[in-house]
Amino acid sequence: MRHVIQKPDVTKTKPLTEPVVLILLSLADEPRHGYALMKDIETLSGGRVRLRTGTLYGALRRLLEESWIERFEQSDTSREKRAYRLTSVGRKQLQLELDRLKQLTRAAGSRLARLASEGEGG
Amino acid sequence: MSGVRVFRVLLRLYPSDYAALFADEMINAFEQGCNEYRSQRRAPFVRFVVRELVGLIIGLIAEWIAKLTTDTSTRGRSLPDLRKMRPAGVPYELWFAAAGTNYRQTSLPMEVAQAQERVRFLLNARVHAATDRDFQAARSYCYEEYRERDKVRFLKKKYGLE
Numbered sequence: 001m002r003h004v005i006q007k008p009d010v011t012k013t014k015p016l017t018e019p020v021v022l023i024l025l026s027l028a029d030e031p032r033h034g035y036a037l038m039k040d041i042e043t044l045s046g047g048r049v050r051l052r053t054g055t056l057y058g059a060l061r062r063l064l065e066e067s068w069i070e071r072f073e074q075s076d077t078s079r080e081k082r083a084y085r086l087t088s089v090g091r092k093q094l095q096l097e098l099d100r101l102k103q104l105t106r107a108a109g110s111r112l113a114r115l116a117s118e119g120e121g122g
Numbered sequence: 123m124s125g126v127r128v129f130r131v132l133l134r135l136y137p138s139d140y141a142a143l144f145a146d147e148m149i150n151a152f153e154q155g156c157n158e159y160r161s162q163r164r165a166p167f168v169r170f171v172v173r174e175l176v177g178l179i180i181g182l183i184a185e186w187i188a189k190l191t192t193d194t195s196t197r198g199r200s201l202p203d204l205r206k207m208r209p210a211g212v213p214y215e216l217w218f219a220a221a222g223t224n225y226r227q228t229s230l231p232m233e234v235a236q237a238q239e240r241v242r243f244l245l246n247a248r249v250h251a252a253t254d255r256d257f258q259a260a261r262s263y264c265y266e267e268y269r270e271r272d273k274v275r276f277l278k279k280k281y282g283l284e
Binding site: 033034035038050052053054055056057058060061062065082 | 140144147148150151152154155173174176177178179180181182184185188192
C-alpha cells in the first residue's frame with residue numbers, strides 16, 4: 001500500500017486555540033525563531049500569555065504538520081539559525097479565525113447593546 | 123544539578139524524531155530565558171525554571187501520545203521521515219538520530235559506522251518500499267545501497283579493517 005499524503009483542508013474552520021492564534025499572529029509580520037516568538041507572544045497578549053518552551057514547540061510541530069508554517073535556515077550569523085514563517089495556508093487560516101472572532105464580537109456587541117437599551121427602557 | 127542539565131535530560135526522553143529536530147532550539151530558547159531571568163531576583167528565576175520544567179514534562183507526555191496516535195505520513199510533514207533520502211546539507215548525526223543510532227557505542231571509526239548505518243537504513247527502506255509495492259522507490263534504494271556498500275568496503279580498506 002502506498003502512503004498518500006493528505007493535503008491540509010483549508011476550508012476547515014474549527015476554532016483555534018489561543019496559543020496557536022498568537023503564534024500565527026506573531027509570525028504574520030515577520031519570520032521568528034523560538035525565543036523571539038515567546039517574547040513576541042508575551043508582548044502581543046500584554047503579558048497575559050507566557051508560552052513555555054514545551055508548549056511552544058509542541059504547537060510548532062503541529063503547525064508544521066498542518067503546513068501552516070514552515071521552517072527555514074536564516075542566512076544571518078546569529079545563534080538561532082532556524083526560524084519559522086507563515087505559509088499561504090497558515091495565513092488563510094489566520095484570516096478565517098480573525099473573521100470568526102470579528103463576527104463573534106459583532107454579535108456580542110449587538111446583543112449587549114440590545115440588553116442595555118431594554119434595561120434603559122424597562 | 124542545574125536547570126539546563128535537567129532540561130537536557132528531560133529532552134532525551136522525548137520521541138527521538140522530535141528531539142532530533144527541536145532539541146537544540148529548545149535548549150537555546152531555555153538558556154536565553156534563563157539568562158534573562160538570572161539578571162532579576164532569585165524568586166522569578168526559580169519560578170521560571172520550575173514552570174519550564176513542568177511544561178517540558180507535560181510536553182513529553184503530549185508528544186508521546188502524538189507519536190503513537192498520528193499517522194506516519196502526517197507526522198512526516200514536520201519530522202524527518204526515515205524512508206526518505208538524507209537531504210543535502212543535513213548531517214548524518216541529525217538525520218539518523220531519529221533511528222536512535224548512537225555512534226559513540228561502536229568501536230569502528232565514525233565514517234565506517236555511519237556508512238554501515240546508511241546501508242542498514244537503505245536496506246530497510248528498500249524492504250518497506252517493496253512491501254508497499256512502490257517498486258520504483260525500491261529500485262532507487264537498491265542502487266543507493268550498492269553505492270553505499272562500495273563505500274563501506276573502501277572505508278574498511280582505508281582503515282585497515284579487512
